[in-house]
Amino acid sequence: MKNTNMSNSIYFGIIFSLLVSFSFMSFLSCNSKPPKNSLIAQTQRGKELFQEKCAPCHGVDGKGMKLDSLHIKSKDLTQIKRSRGVNDFPILEIANIIDGRKMIEAHGTRPMPVWGEVFSENEHLDENEIKGKMAELIAYLMYIQN
Numbered sequence: 001m002k003n004t005n006m007s008n009s010i011y012f013g014i015i016f017s018l019l020v021s022f023s024f025m026s027f028l029s030c031n032s033k034p035p036k037n038s039l040i041a042q043t044q045r046g047k048e049l050f051q052e053k054c055a056p057c058h059g060v061d062g063k064g065m066k067l068d069s070l071h072i073k074s075k076d077l078t079q080i081k082r083s084r085g086v087n088d089f090p091i092l093e094i095a096n097i098i099d100g101r102k103m104i105e106a107h108g109t110r111p112m113p114v115w116g117e118v119f120s121e122n123e124h125l126d127e128n129e130i131k132g133k134m135a136e137l138i139a140y141l142m143y144i145q146n
C-alpha cells in the first residue's frame with residue numbers, strides 16, 4: 001500500500017486544480033483569451049489528448065464501441081454521471097480508473113491501458129505532469145456528459 005498516500009495527494013491535487021479552474025471561469029466573460037489554466041483551456045487540451053489516446057477505443061465522440069480485438073465493448077464516456085445516477089461528476093473515482101495504477105495493485109490486469117503507467121514509464125512524465133494530464137482529461141469528460 002506504499003502508493004496510497006502518494007496517489008491520494010495526486011487526486012486532491014487534481015480536485016484542487018479543477019477548483020482553481022472553476023474560479024477562473026468568472027474571468028472568461030470579460031477576457032477574450034482564456035488564461036492558460038482556465039477550465040476552457042484545460043478542456044481544450046483534454047479534448048486533444050482524448051482524440052489522440054482515447055478515441056481509438058472510446059470513439060471520437062466518446063460514446064464507446066465494440067472492440068473486436070478485445071471481444072468487449074468500451075464504455076460510453078458521455079454517460080459516466082447518468083450510468084451512476086449522480087449529479088456531481090465522480091472526479092476521484094474516474095481519476096483512479098483512468099490512472100489505473102492503484103486498481104492494478106488491487107485487481108491485476110485490465111482491458112484498458114494503465115494510463116498512469118503509460119504517462120510515467122513510456123512518456124517519462126513526473127507526478128505533477130501526470131496530475132495535469134488527468135485534470136485535462138477529466139475536464140473534457142465533464143464537458144461531454146449528457
Ligand code: HEC
Binds near residue numbers: 054057073094111
Ligand atoms: C485499448 C482500448 C482503450 C483505450 C485506448 C482507452 N480505453 Fe477507457 N476503457 C476501455 C474499456 C474496454 C473500458 C471498460 C472496462 C471495463 O468494462 O472494465 C474502459 C473504461 C473506461 C472508463 C470507465 C467508464 C465508467 O463509466 O466506468 C473511463 C473513465 C475510461 N475508460 C477513460 C479512458 C480515457 C480517458 C482514455 C484515454 C486516456 C481511455 N479510456 C482509453 C478501453 C480503452
